[in-house]
Structures are given as C-alpha cells and as structure tokens.
C-alpha cells in the first residue's frame with residue numbers, strides 16, 4: 001500500500017508526535033539513571049507492582065524528568081489518535097474512492113457479523129489510548145494501520161523493526177508445509193502479510209472482532225492479489241469445524257485480554273487444529289522474565305497508556321496455561337536480545 | 350470541598366501535569382505552523398505559483414525533510430530541557 005498521502009498539517013503533526021515520542025524515550029532513560037544514582041538496586045524493590053510503583057513514585061518525587069515523562073505520555077496517549085484521525089479526515093475525499101475500489105477488487109473476502117456481541121473486556125475500550133479503539137471509526141483500519149503504525153509507531157518502536165520481527169518469528173516454526181493457516185487478531189494485516197510472504201502457497205483465514213480493521217486487511221490482500229478469507233469473529237468462539245487448520249497463530253494479541261479469554265482461545269485453537277498442527281503465539285515479554293525496573297517501566301506505561309489487560313496478561317505463564325488447556329507440549333521462550341517478542345509454541349498431538 | 354495538605358499537593362501535581370500536556374499541544378500546533386511556513390518558502394523560492402492546496406499537498410524533498418527534522422528535534426529537546434533540566 002502506498003504511504004498515506006497526508007496533507008501538510010497531518011504530516012507535520014505526526015512528525016511532532018514522533019519527535020515527542022523520542023523525547024519521552026530520553027526522559028525514561030534519564031529516570032532510569034536517576035534510580036541507579038539513588039542507589040536503588042532492582043532486587044530491593046517491592047514485589048507487589050502497586051507497592052513498587054508507590055515506592056518509586058516516592059523516591060522520584062523530586063525528579064523533573066519523571067514528572068515530565070508522565071505528562072508527555074499523557075499528552076501523546078491522548079493526542080496521537082486525534083492527530084491520526086484528523087490527518088485521515090483531511091485526505092478522506094482523496095483516498096476513499098481508491099480504498100473502496102480495493103475492497104471490491106478481490107480475490108480476498110470479508111464476512112462481517114452484525115450480530116456479534118463484543119466481549120466486555122473489549123467493548124468501548126480505547127486500546128493504547130487510541131481514539132476510537134479498534135472499531136469506533138469506520139476507517140480505523142486505515143487510520144491505525146497506515147497512519148498510527150506506519151508513520152508513527154514504526155519510527156519510534158523501542159524494540160526494533162516491527163515488520164522484520166513479524167517475519168522473523170515465522171522462521172521459528174517447525175514445519176514449512178502449512179496449507180491452511182488461521183490467524184487470530186488479524187487487525188489491519190501486518191502479521192498476515194508476513195505469513196503470506198513466508199508461506200506463499202498457503203490459504204490464510206484471518207479473524208478479528210473489529211470489522212474496520214479487517215476492512216483494511218481486505219484492501220492489503222486485494223492489492224497484493226492474496227485470497228485471504230477474513231471473518232469478523234471472536235477468537236474464543238470460532239465458527240470453524242474441528243481439525244480445519246494446520247497452523248493457528250497470533251501476533252500481539254494475548255496482552256489485550258484477561259486470562260479467561262486466553263484459556264477459551266487456547267481451547268478453540270486446539271479444537272480447530274488438525275493433529276500434527278502447530279500453534280505459534282507471539283506477544284509482549286512476560287513480567288516473569290523481566291528485571292523489576294524494566295517491569296515497572298512497562299507496567300506503568302501500560303496502566304497509564306490504555307492497556308487495561310496488559311498487567312493481568314503479562315503476569316500469566318501463557319505456556320503453562322496452554323498446557324492446562326490441552327496443548328501438552330506447550331513451551332515459552334523469548335527472542336534475543338530482549339526476550340521480545342515472546343513465543344508460545346505447541347502442537348496438537 | 351475541603352482537602353488536606355497532601356491532597357492539595359497531589360491535585361497541584363495533577364494540574365501541572367495537565368498544564369504540561371496543554372503546553373505540548375500548543376507546541377505541536379506551533380510546529381505545524383513553522384513547518385507550513387518552511388514549505389511555503391520553499392515553493393516561493395522555487396518560483397512555483399501558489400494555488401489553493403499547493404502547500405497542503407507539497408511533499409518535502411529529502412533535504413528539506415532532513416532540515417525540518419533537525420529543527421523539530423531541537424525544538425522538542427529545548428522544551429524538555431525546560432520541563433526537565435535533569436534529563
């Protein structure tokens with residue numbers, strides 16, 4: 001997809017968001033140094049996350065960098081979604097005809113479910129504080145995938161190349177012969193592209209709760225000539241027959257939901273996999289393998305940054321849960337050097 | 350509404366936080382105006398005629414984009430230097 005043809009105002013506002021995000025990164029670095037200078041050893045920090053936060057807030061009460069970082073994060077959280085939406089609205093008359101033509105072009109298909117009941121943990125939430133969450137703007141797929149992600153997040157993502165990472169995790173898969181792939185949480189299709197490029201002959205089915213996100217995935221597929229089957233559906237209630245797929249996978253998905261949903265999703269994944277099929281889940285780094293300072297930073301950013309389920313999810317042992325739900329051989333491991341992304345790998349006996 | 354001293358401190362902190370966010374918002378708007386002016390100057394220097402939409406649709410070339418980025422990074426760094434001299 002061509003880069004969004006933003007007008008001067010949208011482009012320069014996004015540029016400013018990028019510079020402000022870089023500034024936030026520098027402030028976080030300064031805070032970390034201040035904690036070190038205070039002689040606080042990570043191991044001495046309280047185990048309980050709220051107690052740890054209260055302790056560090058106390059210790060950092062005199063830190064300008066700490067307070068400025070909080071304010072800057074608040075500003076970026078609130079503003080980035082508005083900037084992206086405004087930037088889109090300015091170009092809507094110019095791009096909509098092309099987007100609509102791409103939707104109709106084929107060969108991919110999208111089936112929306114007007115009767116789908118959104119889970120409570122999802123409904124009405126502005127995930128990552130992005131105005132409108134995943135589904136409360138008709139064009140949220142384009143706004144999030146093409147404007148927020150490509151023109152902002154990708155430029156400041158602290159853990160590396162977002163798109164290369166999606167391709168890299170697929171090299172970890174045990175088989176090369178997947179024919180029927182199911183992706184959970186397809187969203188605007190960033191990981192789906194990596195899947196199709198890695199397995200050019202496979203047929204990909206992608207599901208997501210958010211129809212506006214899938215509409216963007218539909219355009220991405222049609223533009224490249226990929227026959228994806230996209231369906232609006234909850235991952236915990238898959239409308240597919242048993243033994244339908246030989247790979248079930250998701251990238252950046254589990255941290256947006258509570259444990260009960262994760263368990264239900266594992267059960268469904270196991271049901272729709274064929275014997276010998278693989279499960280590959282890639283997500284954020286679990287707290288259990290982070291040092292206490294890194295964990296505090298991540299947890300604070302998440303709790304203040306529109307990630308209501310991040311803490312609950314990041315504190316789970318996702319592989320142990322997968323074993324409890326029937327994936328007997330499930331294991332978890334991180335990709336070097338920062339344990340990011342974290343992988344859960346399993347197969348159906 | 351009565352508040353005790355520690356509440357008052359907390360509320361003040363929260364208000365300073367909001368003020369800082371508003372400052373960043375205004376700075377962002379100032380930046381788009383500076384960027385717009387730079388684009389307009391570029392168009393005029395190149396002797397192009399100005400028509401409705403010509404500033405809106407102008408895509409800075411690599412050199413201009415680089416210069417704008419350097420200016421913008423300095424601008425943000427200066428703001429943060431005032432907000433957090435300890436950074």
Ligand SMILES: C[S@@+](CC[C@H](N)C(=O)[O-])C[C@H]1O[C@@H](n2cnc3c(N)ncnc32)[C@H](O)[C@@H]1O
Pocket residue numbers: 119122134166184185186187188189190191192207208209210213233234235236250251252253256257261
């Ligand atoms: C962070 S995004 C996924 C990112 C995408 N896979 C990528 O590689 O960029 C998470 C997506 O999961 C979807 N989602 C959240 N809970 C879901 C559920 N229970 N069933 C299906 N989709 C869900 C959201 O609508 C959102 O589009």
